[in-house]
Amino acid sequence: xxxxxxxxxxxxxxxxxxxxxxxxxxxxxxxxxxxxxxxxxxxxxxxxxxxxxxxxxxxxxxxxxxxxxxxxxxxxxxxxxxxxxxxxxxxxxxxxxxxxxxxxxxxxxxxxxxxxxxxxxxxxxxxxxxxxxxxxxxxxxxxxxxxxxxxxxxxxxxxxxxxxxxxxxxxxxxxxxxxxxxxxxxxxxxxxxxxxxxxxxxxxxxx
Numbered sequence: 083x084x085x086x087x088x089x090x091x092x093x094x095x096x097x098x099x100x101x102x103x104x105x106x107x108x109x110x111x112x113x114x115x116x117x118x119x120x121x122x123x124x125x126x127x128x129x130x131x132x133x134x135x136x137x138x139x140x141x142x143x144x145x146x147x148x149x150x151x152x153x154x155x156x157x158x159x160x161x162x163x164x165x166x167x168x169x170x171x172x173x174x175x176x177x178x179x180x181x182x183x184x185x186x187x188x189x190x191x192x193x194x195x196x197x198x199x200x201x202x203x204x205x206x207x208x209x210x211x212x213x214x215x216x217x218x219x220x221x222x223x224x225x226x227x228x229x230x231x232x233x234x235x236x237x238x239x240x241x242x243x244x245x246x247x248x249x250x251x252x253x254x255x256x257x258x259x260x261x262x263x264x265x266x267x268x269x270x271x272x273x274x275x276x277x278x279x280x281x282x283x284x285x286x287x288x289x
Contacts, residue, residue: 168216215234
């Protein structure tokens, strides 16, 4: 008995979504394994914080890659995991913030730290831009916001730029990796500009 084409496509998409979710979960699983094996080096708190933050940034980039991949391949399955990747990015960003507060900054004198460390301000702004995106990621919120949903979710573009600034600001002498990420960010924004116009990069602006 042959399988219906629709059922095969649904099964393939489900497998693809599960594979994407598994890959997105790997940074956290590796951190947990490193904690269990006590292999985080001389400053475990710093290592955990940086790993979680980099995972959040990489998943933000992966989220932005979904539209180019869909246009280049003609397969809509890439767009089906875009929201999930965005939520994973926010999840890791939240863990990054908590780890920073717990292991590096502490929960006291937050204002003094903000005024002395500009990269902390950049990270906080980027995270705050992601909060409403995560809060309005459900289909119910999409329907409730209507035409305002897309302009709101363009906040991901300034969020990823500011997140990059957050990382390169604290990179000190070793900036090579962040320069590469910066080129990727610039390329993704340039593609968006070319395909959809400059207004597609501006939050809260209706196309």
